[in-house]
Amino acid sequence: xxxxxxxxxxxxxxxxxxxxxxxxxxxxxxxxxxxxxxxxxxxxxxxxxxxxxxxxxxxxxxxxxxxxxxxxxxxxxxxxxxxxxxxxxxxxxxxxxxxxxxxxxxxxxxxxxxxxxxxxxxxxxxxxxxxxxxxxxxxxxxxxxxxxxxxxxxxxxxxxxxxxxxxxxxxxxxxxxxxxxxxxxxxxxxxxxxxxxxxxxxxxxxxxxxxxxxxxxxxxxxxxxxxxxxxxxxxxxxxxxxxxxxxxxxxxxxxxxxxxxxxxxxxxxxxxxxxxxxxxxxxxxxxxxxxxxxxxxxxxxxxxxxxxxxxxxxxxxxxxxxx
Numbered sequence: 001x002x003x004x005x006x007x008x009x010x011x012x013x014x015x016x017x018x019x020x021x022x023x024x025x026x027x028x029x030x031x032x033x034x035x036x037x038x039x040x041x042x043x044x045x046x047x048x049x050x051x052x053x054x055x056x057x058x059x060x061x062x063x064x065x066x067x068x069x070x071x072x073x074x075x076x077x078x079x080x081x082x083x084x085x086x087x088x089x090x091x092x093x094x095x096x097x098x099x100x101x102x103x104x105x106x107x108x109x110x111x112x113x114x115x116x117x118x119x120x121x122x123x124x125x126x127x128x129x130x131x132x133x134x135x136x137x138x139x140x141x142x143x144x145x146x147x148x149x150x151x152x153x154x155x156x157x158x159x160x161x162x163x164x165x166x167x168x169x170x171x172x173x174x175x176x177x178x179x180x181x182x183x184x185x186x187x188x189x190x191x192x193x194x195x196x197x198x199x200x201x202x203x204x205x206x207x208x209x210x211x212x213x214x215x216x217x218x219x220x221x222x223x224x225x226x227x228x229x230x231x232x233x234x235x236x237x238x239x240x241x242x243x244x245x246x247x248x249x250x251x252x253x254x255x256x257x258x259x260x261x262x263x264x265x266x267x268x269x270x271x272x273x274x275x276x277x278x279x280x281x282x283x284x285x286x287x288x289x290x291x292x293x294x295x296x297x298x299x300x301x302x303x304x305x306x307x308x309x310x311x312x313x314x315x316x317x318x319x320x321x322x323x
Contacts, residue, residue, distance in 0.1 A: 004313070005046075005049060005313055005314055005317060006049050006052075006310075007310075008053075008056075008306050008307060008310050009049070009052040009053060009056060009307075009310075012052050012056075012066060012069075013045070013048075013049065015063075015066050016045075016052070016066055016069040016070055017039075017045075019066055019067060019069075020039060020070050020073055020074070021036070021039060023070060023074075023117055023121060024036065024039065024114075024117075026113065030102075030106060030110070031110055031113050034098055034102065034106060034107075034110045035110065035114070037098065037101070038077055038081075038098065041092070041093040041094075041095055042093060043093055046174075046206070046314065046317075046318075047069075047072045047073060047076050047173055047174060047177045048069035048070065048072050048073045048177070049069075049314070050072075050174060050177040050178050050181065050199060050202075050311075050314070051065055051068050051069040051072055051177045051178070051180060051181040052069055052181065053181070053307050053310050053311050053314070054177070054178040054179075054180075054181030054182050054185075054195050054199075054311070055068075055181035055182065055184050055185045056181075056185075056305075057182075057185075057195075057302055057303075057305055057307035057308050057311060058181070058182045058185035058186070058187040058191060058192075058195075059185055059186075060181075060184055060185035060186075061185075064184045065181055065184050065185070067121050067124060067125055068125060068130070068180055068181065068184055069177075069181075070121060071118045071121050071122055071125075071134065072173065072176065072177045072180075074114050074115065074117055074118035074121070075115065075118050075134070075137070075138060075141075075173060076173060077111075077114050078111040078112070078114040078115035078118070079111075079141055079145075079173075080092065080111075081098055081099075081107045081108070081110060081111030081114070082107070082108060082111045082145070083145070084097040084098065084099050084100075084107060085104045085107050085108055086145070086149065087228075087232045088232070089228065089232070098110065115138075118134070119131075119134075122134060125184075127183065127184070129183060130180050130183055133176050133179060133180055133183075134176060134180070137172050137173060137175070140168045140172045141168060141169060141172060141173065143168050144164075144165050144166075144167070144168025144170075144172070145169060147161070147164060147165045147168065147169075148165045148169060148234065151165065151234070151235055152233045152234060153233035153235075153259050154235060155235060155243060155254070155255045155258055155259075157235045157240060158240070159237060159240055162235070162240060163204075163237075166204060166207040166208070167200070167204060169207075170204070170206065170207040171199070171200045171201075171203030171204040171206075171207065172203070173203065174199040174200065174202055174203025174206070175196045175197070175199035175200040175203060176196075176199070177199055178195040178196055178198055178199030179192050179193070179195055179196035181195070182195040182196075191302070194298050194301065194302075195298070195302075197294075197298050198295050198298035198299055198311070201291045201292070201294040201295035202291070202295045202314065202315055202318050204288075204291045205288040205289075205291035205292045205295065205315075205318045205319055206318045208237065208284050208285075208287055208288035208291065209285070209288050209318065209321060211229065211236040211237055211238055211284060212238065212281050212284050212285055212288070213321075213322065214227065214228060214229045214230075214236065215227070215238055215272050215275050215276070215280075215281060216276075216281055227263065227268045227271075227272065230257060230258065230263055230268065230271055231262070231263045231268075233258055233259070235258060237280070237283075237284045237287070238275050238280040238281055238283075238284050239254065239258065239271075239275060239280070241278060241279075241280035241283050241284065242274050242275045242278040242280040243255070245278045245279065245280070246274055246277070246278045250274045250278075253267075253270060253271065253274065254271055254274060257270075257271050288318075288319055289319060292315050292318065292319045295315050296312065296315055299311055299312060299315075
């Protein structure tokens, strides 16, 4: 599906991939090895694609959206490298994580390298406004990571706490991608803000569906282990809703599983059943659909074009995907 989404900007998309590879050059062999390992792992590349489609939908005439898309991908990649260390994850995109294949220090330090490379590229783009947006965005992402860390294994987290985490940790980078693409195209502030809101809504929907798939998906399709959020002690919305809407015995079981250092396959299956029976996945899906409706409304006032159609298709992908 992601290939269909990018068809209209395929040449630009391939240019971004090549730019990313070129910018991962380092005289330090380990940096290059890990950089290419990450690139070869693939991924949906939705965030850089969002830059391209937003810029094209606003009529960009130069090629600055290419390095901008790479910046967004670099920041996303750096956060994943750090995330996997914090979460002690071992599988991502169907292959061992960098911290599993190498070690934690290598994952953290190469993440730092990629993060700093993003800002080197930003300097070349030469827009103070965009640099301000990306600086604010990375700051919010860091706050989101800390908020998630504070919520870890905490069954008393609220839905509002959870929404704040995903807005800062995930949705904000989608927002920056769409907004920066529009700004580079010379769009006025009304249009760039509208596309920024679009990014925020689709990013929130994307994360909500991600949390549903953690209980409803399968390892092969997801490229990671089902139940990872529970195993990592993350009280995502499906779990919080389930605890608020199930019996006391089930609440106790969920809390014990959330606090456990390791979750057995039997515990995982029991919690998944509790989550499904409580209606938590349907509830989370409904919130995602609300976000999707908001994102569509943000696009309604853009001029009709194939690029806008692709942005609309991205909305459908975010809500209907299985990986």
